[in-house]
Amino acid sequence: MESPNYPPPQMGSGSFGSQSHHEYGGSHHLESPNYPSYGHQSSYNEPEQQHHESGGDEHRFKPHMPGFIAQHFHHSPSDVSSHGHGYESNQGSDLEGYFRNKPTYKIYSKAGGDTYSVAIRDGKVVLAYSDPNDPTQHWYKDEKFSTKVKDEDGYPSFALVNKSTGQALKHSASAHPVHLVPYKPNVLDESVLWTESRDLGSGFRTIRMVNNVHLVLDAFNGDKDHGGIHEGTIIALYKPWKGDNQNQQWKLYPH
16 A cells, blocks of 8 residues: 655654754744643642743752763763754664664544644654554654653653654753654663653653653643644643643553
8 A cells, every 4th residue: 555645754874764853943932821820730639839931940850860870861962963963874773773673652642632643744743643654653662761760759761762763852941842853772861751640540641851840741732722632733841730731641552
């Protein structure tokens, strides 16, 4: 059967492609939804806690890890070429071998149901109509450092890596779209590590930064008051809030 005509990601050498992770620069700030201020809190059954939209150091948690691991803890932007395209000559083949025989997951929100899945379009992380034949809707959940790196609530960390491009979801600031960077499985980089909250019902959970559980994945303006989920809804970070927060609840379902 002929494959659907998906927008192809830019391809680099090796079997994995690469896309620019500079599509969302620091100056691209999304207009914050007018969520009710009383609802912004770090959990759904705890007293409200103040935290800044910028995800400032006041509330940034240093993930727990042994000292011998911590000394290797560094960020990866310097590993990306000046053109914003990721993979070195052998990176694609290395990743293909690393993820061989590992399952991929579909990521979808409670707000949009399984009608929409997290995908990559033109270098951006968005929700798109679900299609299991779309390779950008397949994500690896790499738990390599899960027993060593945990968030402040004790939940294990993982990276989310796109099967089509070999790029990992990277943290951003509050009300900014998440980034994509080339994934290096042997580099311990907190900026690509996430955790899941407790089960909020029916297997849905928030997906949080490992070092700041007060910023979670958010289908931006995907709540009912702002039009709901649609093709191209941007995936950003935002504070957890109380109310119609189904656009902040996610499920990873095996393909």
